[in-house]
Amino acid sequence: xxxxxxxxxxxxxxxxxxxxxxxxxxxxxxxxxxxxxxxxxxxxxxxxxxxxxxxxxxxxxxxxxxxxxxxxxxxxxxxxxxxxxxxxxxxxxxxxxxxxxxxxxxxxxxxxxxxxxxxxxxxxxxxxxxxxxxxxxxxxxxxxxxxxxxxxxxxxxxxxxxxxxxxxxxxxxxxxxxxxxxxxxxxxxxxxxxxxxxxxxxxxxxxxxxxxxxxxxxxxxxxxxxxxxxxxxxxxxxxxxxxxxxxxxxxxxxxxxxxxxxxxxxxx
Numbered sequence: 720x721x722x723x724x725x726x727x728x729x730x731x732x733x734x735x736x737x738x739x740x741x742x743x744x745x746x747x748x749x750x751x752x753x754x755x756x757x758x759x760x761x762x763x764x765x766x767x768x769x770x771x772x773x774x775x776x777x778x779x780x781x782x783x784x785x786x787x788x789x790x791x792x793x794x795x796x797x798x799x800x801x802x803x804x805x806x807x808x809x810x811x812x813x814x815x816x817x818x819x820x821x822x823x824x825x826x827x828x829x830x831x832x833x834x835x836x837x838x839x840x841x842x843x844x845x846x847x848x849x850x851x852x853x854x855x856x857x858x859x860x861x862x863x864x865x866x867x868x869x870x871x872x873x874x875x876x877x878x879x880x881x882x883x884x885x886x887x888x889x890x891x892x893x894x895x896x897x898x899x900x901x902x903x904x905x906x907x908x909x910x911x912x913x914x915x916x917x918x919x920x921x922x923x924x925x926x927x928x929x930x931x932x933x934x935x936x937x938x939x940x941x942x943x944x945x946x947x948x949x950x951x952x953x954x955x956x957x958x959x960x961x962x963x964x965x966x967x968x969x970x971x972x973x974x975x976x977x978x979x980x981x982x983x984x985x986x987x
Contacts, residue, residue: 721857721985723883726750726758728865728938728974733781735885735974736769737854737861739834743768745794746852746863747775748785755784758979766792771832774798775865776846777805779812786814797822797832798850799839805847826850840877843868845912853877858987860931861885865939868912870923878927883985885974886923888937888954889914890944898944914939917950921957934970934983947973 725735732750736743743764748755759766772794775781785806789796796816798806800823806812824830829838834857839850844866851864851874862881864874866889878884895905895916908914915923917937924935937950951973955965965971974980 721859721861723861723983723985724762724764725885725936725938725974725980726755727977727979729940729942729976730780731942731977732783733865733939734784735863736764737835737856738764738768739856742770742833742835744832744835744837744854745769745772745788747781748772748788749780749783752784752787752791755788762979762982764982769794772796773837773852774802774806775842775851775863776844776849777802777809778846778866779809781866782806782809783811786812786816789816789820790814793820795820795822797824797830797837799824799826799848801848802846802850824850840864840873841871842866842874843871843912844914845907845910851877853880859883859985861985863938867915868910870915870919870927874923875927878923879929880931881928882931882933882987884924884928884932884935885938886920886935887915887939888917888920888945888950889939890916890941891949891953892916892918894949895941895944900943908944914941917945917953918957920950921954924954925958925961925963928969930968932969933986934972936972936974936980938974940973940976942976947975
């Protein structure tokens, strides 16, 4: 059985675990090691379940603890060469990843880690580099994409392949435009290397997902420019305008900012 749990999603820290009965992949390491261990204990998941770490990009809320985790538990870290360089230069990462544990991947090049077949793909964002992951295991296609400036043709293809999808719904555009952020920061968030709005997230799902999609989770919600009920309602309304009913055609949930989701079973 393939299972999924998110430990946190947003600017406070991002990390989730995809695991089978044999092994697990930690995707991003933006929460503290003690917090991660506490959550694992609470859900009865042994730390030994984590065998490898995948990193999307080098911003602190995705990599803060990656060096400590890798060092303390001898975990290989997989990401692009540019992201590895970005992590090394990030002052928030106090413990650097040992060179022997730095594993370089290429966008569009599928590789296998045990039960998992993994394909990294380009995601536009103003980090050193940014990738999403399409992961196939036990007959299930799970796709994760976060910190998305714009929806590219490649991202559209990935959404169309997903049975289970984690996708960014960062902000409500009106809240952002009328909020306290500087014009420069607003422009960055709204730009082609910024973050995806609730409305654009809904359109991306509505226009590209297929009948294969069983469950979608909205991730990386802004604390200042969004809230969970608004994000879900907006996406639901966009879907409905395309004749798609969330909760009927597929399940739709929010990944919480600072608390675990509980464990989801991902069935073929």
